[in-house]
Amino acid sequence: MSALAAAPLLARYAESLFWMARYLERVENLARVIDVTQTFESPGRPAQAWESVVRINADEIPFRDRYGPPAPETVRRFYLLDADNPTSIPAAVSAARRNARTLRPLISTEMWRQINEFHGWVTALSEDDIAPDRLSALCTRIKEAVQLQTGITEGTFFRDQGWLFLELGRQIERADQTTRLLDIKYHLLLPSVADVGSALDLSQWHALLRAAAGYHAYRRVHPRGLTPASVADFLLLNDAFPRSTLLCLRRAEGMLDSLRQRYGLNVARPAERLEEVRAGLEERSIERIIAGGLHEFLDWVQRMLIAVSAEIGNAFFRDWRPDTPSL
Template structure:
């Protein structure tokens, strides 16, 4: 497969998944507002977890609900806004029309146009929950269409690898939102407000019902953290997403799992192995934020190694040397 094609389908999936998860970031606060009227909303944590707070402050200055929603949702010049992500997804899909199914193209195209129309017409605050629900459903629909209409070949595995690597990163950042919300109000830990905030986080990750079925007890911070990080069956948990990424990686490389020859195999394999044996007690001992910060760094390193292994153009002599070493 051409590296250009692999790169495009990988990023097509990453951008669609990113758009969906940005909607989930904002949903953390919107759910909290709906579940606990009168609670002071904190919008800065949402921007902090994107890693783009300096850019936001440069562009918008004051952290307000309107500014944060505009920045994360409709800002055409911010590359990680929902609108920008879907525009980039659409451009990648356009470049590989001969590889993807017509249904995939139609979905990503209509998805982008829907968000673009809303950006041009504007939204009332009361209409935001419904809009973000449409964005999340648009992401689900694209994933389902890809899995149902595209041959599960090498190209599909590149797309799947991009989707799950992006999802693992964003699940960690959704958890980090809770950490930052707690910073100014440590006294609230263990109170009914604290439980409402954790419930809002679960709902934003589409995990509330599955968590209750899995845990079968009251909501606890450790139970939620363990579920969203270490659960092997929930498709939005970090453990599940990284394991799915690794499985697709081995399908692409075409070697037996455990025979690590490429740097990306080593980086991702080490991370998955550590998660296999990690316990919630070890995460708590390390500190949730510190653990998540390190995890995000290592997920980014995995993305860099994927780029170096599959997408980066190498001089012909270097390619020959690498092939000889293999």
């Protein structure tokens, strides 16, 4: 092993890298979801689209306890301003910054500075900033702040084990978030099956693709037409789109593989779990998935990813004791 490969990485640092990346990815995706939800608002049923945001984040109970039945204003506040809501953007940015603070000895000054400034800005947002006419611009800015961090990281962060843990977190979270983005549409469709295939429905599938930054990529694969099944296929199973769940899982497997090959880590258990969920995607066509219930499938992927994270935690973050101590 080279000197670099032999350099140890504190388990606590690895865990913080993994979670910092996850929180940031979560922030970006939540901004995407909120942005697209506004375009889903339909006359007469404004609350419905926002309600589904609460549902895909599994926040029904905490939301109701704080704000009662979902209304557009309160859902926006819950996710954009409410630092006491652990799934809000300010809370996730604070969590990312807390991890970054732990990681300051490791990450570049430029990474820290940007996340620190981002945090200062996002935690100072007020009611005015989330008004409907400013919401899309705000979501764009939040999204770009995360993308800026991603770019700074790409350009400045040292490529050792730490990088692999960071990327592992990012890919797993992204895989998960794409299933949630898709699920928002599922919930929206469910109450009125009659709308399926209507003009309204198709424009919403367009919006969904745009929210995932996938519209033009989708068009390259499908120049004509747009069906819900082909959008779901693209977001879940495409092997070149960077936010497709399958691609993210393959990349996460690649990270584990590098951790094993280059750094000698024992990745067997998390790799096994990851392979299971990846194979679950690969061996099914979108038609089969939809026939079996899209929501149920997405739910399965999400539960499997939680299991993968737990195995990663056990293997590298908490169960530090190796079989034979290297004295």
